[in-house]
Amino acid sequence: MTSHPESQIVNNLDPSAIVRLVGEYRFGRYCEDPDLPLAASRQLMAEELKASLKDPAARCIQALAQTGELRGVLFFRYSKWDSDHFGFKVAVISSIIIDERQGYQEGARAAGSLLGCFDGWCKENSIRCVFAKIPALDLPVLHSLENSGFQYIESWIWNKVDLRKIALDTAPLAAVQPAPLRRAIPSDQPFMLDFVPGAFASHRFHADPRIPEDKKDSLYRKWIETAFAEGIQNIVVMEQDSLPVAFMITPITDLTRTFGLKFTTLRMALLDPAQRGKGLGEKFFISLFRHHKKEGVDIVDSGLTLRNLPSLNLHNKLRFKVVSTIVNFHRWY
Numbered sequence: 001m002t003s004h005p006e007s008q009i010v011n012n013l014d015p016s017a018i019v020r021l022v023g024e025y026r027f028g029r030y031c032e033d034p035d036l037p038l039a040a041s042r043q044l045m046a047e048e049l050k051a052s053l054k055d056p057a058a059r060c061i062q063a064l065a066q067t068g069e070l071r072g073v074l075f076f077r078y079s080k081w082d083s084d085h086f087g088f089k090v091a092v093i094s095s096i097i098i099d100e101r102q103g104y105q106e107g108a109r110a111a112g113s114l115l116g117c118f119d120g121w122c123k124e125n126s127i128r129c130v131f132a133k134i135p136a137l138d139l140p141v142l143h144s145l146e147n148s149g150f151q152y153i154e155s156w157i158w159n160k161v162d163l164r165k166i167a168l169d170t171a172p173l174a175a176v177q178p179a180p181l182r183r184a185i186p187s188d189q190p191f192m193l194d195f196v197p198g199a200f201a202s203h204r205f206h207a208d209p210r211i212p213e214d215k216k217d218s219l220y221r222k223w224i225e226t227a228f229a230e231g232i233q234n235i236v237v238m239e240q241d242s243l244p245v246a247f248m249i250t251p252i253t254d255l256t257r258t259f260g261l262k263f264t265t266l267r268m269a270l271l272d273p274a275q276r277g278k279g280l281g282e283k284f285f286i287s288l289f290r291h292h293k294k295e296g297v298d299i300v301d302s303g304l305t306l307r308n309l310p311s312l313n314l315h316n317k318l319r320f321k322v323v324s325t326i327v328n329f330h331r332w333y
Helices: 015-022 038-052 080-086 100-124 139-147 186-194 213-230 280-294 309-317
Strands: 006-010 058-064 070-078 090-098 129-135 151-162 181-183 235-240 243-249 252-255 261-266 268-271 299-305 321-332
Touching: 006 100, 015 038, 015 070, 038 090, 058 100, 070 100, 080 090, 080 213, 090 100, 090 139, 100 139, 129 139, 139 321, 181 280, 186 213, 186 235, 186 243, 213 268, 235 280, 243 280, 268 280, 280 299, 280 309, 299 309
Parallel strands: 090 129, 261 299
Antiparallel strands: 006 058, 058 070, 070 090, 129 321, 151 299, 151 321, 181 235, 235 243, 243 268, 252 261
């Protein structure tokens, strides 16, 4: 019988060990995208993991076989931002990566060992809640989370539109008259905050009954306030009759060195509640396509929960392509 790997928190994970482990990985937004070279996607993932360890709050757990071979890693951090908002200590698992060459059983053992060590850290540090977002195809890790007391919260998908391939000037996209967009200014913030109530009812924090009701919509308000304070240049606005009616937080990521492509991510959309269901979303998204194409963006990424059916249907109509599926879990102590 194969023994369980031994897991421990490490202060300095060997960067070459990350490269070796990620060298077999095939999950996540970039690795699952068949239009991107897998080797480059893995290289990007390794670079992002190594960069994440520079955050003073970031920690890493490694699982080693008796031979000393690395079987898996778990990256996590204490989230002061979430802890301050919710009023209790929150930790976030950013990724769990196991060596797929082990097969399902050994992979599940490695993931279970990592989570056992993490559980001990949570108890020692009086963590109240843990958030984890894991690729849905990584079954050994998903099942290990369930066996470790994590609760399913939502399914979530990455969609993309390749602006190099989509025809904005032919049907059906050309049938919608686009609107000019502009960057946000400080006076837009009250309008965006007014659009929050009810806009995120299908999202994961509303799906968890243990999160206090007054902390749910207020979380998104806090995100918006942070975006205006730290990244107002990433907020795009559409007006109607000289008033804001739609907002999108949409930062640009230049990955030309890795893929020869520039990406933007549609992180948060907010529409005037009085305009919902009247075609405003379709017009806004098509306007965003044109806006970003002029900025030299190649790929538009968008993530959404599968519970948001109106948004899901809009994405399908606008020819977004699903490239990756994610599962969100919460663990309470």
